[in-house]
Amino acid sequence: MNNFFLDFRDPLFSIIIFLALIFAITFLSYWWGRYKTKGNSKELDKFLQQFHALPTENELKILISSGELSQKSWLLLANSYTKSGDFEKAIEIYLEILRLPSRHNEKETMFLLGKVYFKAGFLERAKQIFLEILHTAPRTPQALHSLLLVYEYLRDYKSALKVLEPLDELNEAIQKDEIYLKNLALLHDSEKTQAEKTTEILALYKKHHQLKYMVFEYLFANDPALAWEHFDGSSGELLIDILWNLPPKALNLAIITKNDFLRELYTARGDVALSSSSTLFELDVLIKLQNTPLHANLSFEYSCSQCKQSYPFAFKRCSHCHAIDTQTVQWSIVKNYHTIFNEETDSFQ
Numbered sequence: 001m002n003n004f005f006l007d008f009r010d011p012l013f014s015i016i017i018f019l020a021l022i023f024a025i026t027f028l029s030y031w032w033g034r035y036k037t038k039g040n041s042k043e044l045d046k047f048l049q050q051f052h053a054l055p056t057e058n059e060l061k062i063l064i065s066s067g068e069l070s071q072k073s074w075l076l077l078a079n080s081y082t083k084s085g086d087f088e089k090a091i092e093i094y095l096e097i098l099r100l101p102s103r104h105n106e107k108e109t110m111f112l113l114g115k116v117y118f119k120a121g122f123l124e125r126a127k128q129i130f131l132e133i134l135h136t137a138p139r140t141p142q143a144l145h146s147l148l149l150v151y152e153y154l155r156d157y158k159s160a161l162k163v164l165e166p167l168d169e170l171n172e173a174i175q176k177d178e179i180y181l182k183n184l185a186l187l188h189d190s191e192k193t194q195a196e197k198t199t200e201i202l203a204l205y206k207k208h209h210q211l212k213y214m215v216f217e218y219l220f221a222n223d224p225a226l227a228w229e230h231f232d233g234s235s236g237e238l239l240i241d242i243l244w245n246l247p248p249k250a251l252n253l254a255i256i257t258k259n260d261f262l263r264e265l266y267t268a269r270g271d272v273a274l275s276s277s278s279t280l281f282e283l284d285v286l287i288k289l290q291n292t293p294l295h296a297n298l299s300f301e302y303s304c305s306q307c308k309q310s311y312p313f314a315f316k317r318c319s320h321c322h323a324i325d326t327q328t329v330q331w332s333i334v335k336n337y338h339t340i341f342n343e344e345t346d347s348f349q
């Protein structure tokens, strides 16, 4: 029986003890390593989590009032929130800064708050802020321009036109704004008939020769005969998308025949066969494709000549830089899904 157990003086016993110690040490260091990694990872997660969630309104209130960060830092932070589209956070920061006892940069902060309200679509609040700024500092052109925009977006064109008076006194360029707002006021006047509107918008155009795209877009949509009558032969490229999308019944063949650009444009569209080529690449390709089964169309893209912002739709005032009549139109050839679909539908009948 005694032979069954090893004697502690036996060398084999020492080896077993040695191996057991190695195992215990390895096991302990493995678990210690895992425990440390888990601990470090938890700490890092906890630290990073602070940046995943935005500070609450209360946290912002405490942070801003504690004065640990300078006002400039908060303004920079609010600006980056605005740029990333988090208008709510930017508004909270501006409001908290305005609640501080120090009146440092009050007008500037109010102006920034008004601009964020405008961007976020709180037009009434933006209006109140700009009016408040102008109440104490009436000679602030930036606030006047912003107030004009707010009135325009609110479709209160009468008030917007009134804002032009102090801007004029401050020697700001207002002519384009004035004509644009008068056009808008006229087109949205529910008491005027369509005939009155076309007559008056044309009269305004003849007087100033401004906002040609806006005027002819309205004329071609509502009175194509009158639009053709006043169509200036050199405006083809400026109005290319309007002309391209005119219904066939609105075309004036007498005028089209006399104008190189219009001949090429409507030959490319397939309404007439008056040109065999064009100096414009896209029109030239479309003219060459007329007798082939390929279906192609023109697609238009719009950009602002001032800020270079691109849009898939036509605009009169750039919503990015707010400049008026800075639209340029670019065109390209695309597949004409409309005719392809029509042909496929016909073939099923």
Ligand SMILES: [Zn+2]
Pocket (backbone or CB within 6 Å): 304, 305, 306, 307, 308, 309, 318, 319, 320, 321, 322, 323, 326
């Ligand atoms: Zn622009």
